[in-house]
Amino acid sequence: MSSFKIFDIAGSGMNAQSLRLNVVASNMANVDAVSSSLEETYRARQPVFKAVLDQVNTRNPSVGVQMAGIVESKAPLVREFAPEHALADEQGYIYRPNVNVMEEMANMISASRAYQNNVEVLNSTRQMLTATINLGR
């Protein structure tokens, strides 16, 4: 029965969104992780989603979501002059991650809403299937 595929599809959506939430959490947690060199500084990460086509039935247009990978933000790191800082380099600079807290908050809300959407889909599908199973009872 094809309706059971919805569980896979919505499940993959939930999986992708929870991974996105994880990445947001990681970015937010590291927002103050300063360091003394450009290379060591944490860079904001973003997940990349990809639609997975049905391998068995390629004519089937209903697809789940897959994590294609995680990319690091190309935005410039914040260089701050703080000679009194314990981690300051010889020139007296420290480097802050390129995490934009506002962006991350918006990302977080978007991810949790999308997650909820998928949960709703699962719930209604479950109800539909239960009603179908109880047909004629």
Add this chain to the structure above:
Amino acid sequence: MSFDNIFGIHEEALRLRARRSEVLASNLANADTPGYKARDFDFAAMLRNEVQQPVRLAATQTGHIKADQGVVASTQMGYRIPHQSSLDGNTVEAEREQAEFSENAMRYQASLRFLDGRIKGLMMAIKGTSQ
């Protein structure tokens, strides 16, 4: 009374509704996938097709697999035209998909109710009692 069309249009309708909920679920799941194009199909047209001229393949050999009925091929699918386009090429509008999904689920349950009534009526006729 013929048993062939005892469930009338609702059997086909149910199958198509289930299929459509699958398509709408993938739209919602891919709400944040860059470049994903939301899809849907014209339910009324598909149902009319299915009832008027059901697609059946002739099985000339015993080994032939019966064609899946009520399946909507991707060529019969359309792409949703978004009200507002997004930068990453994704055309899913979550609110709209949600509305379509819940409407579809309600109509599924309506068809289910009809089927249920039909089955209960038959049972009554067979047993000669109500329940």
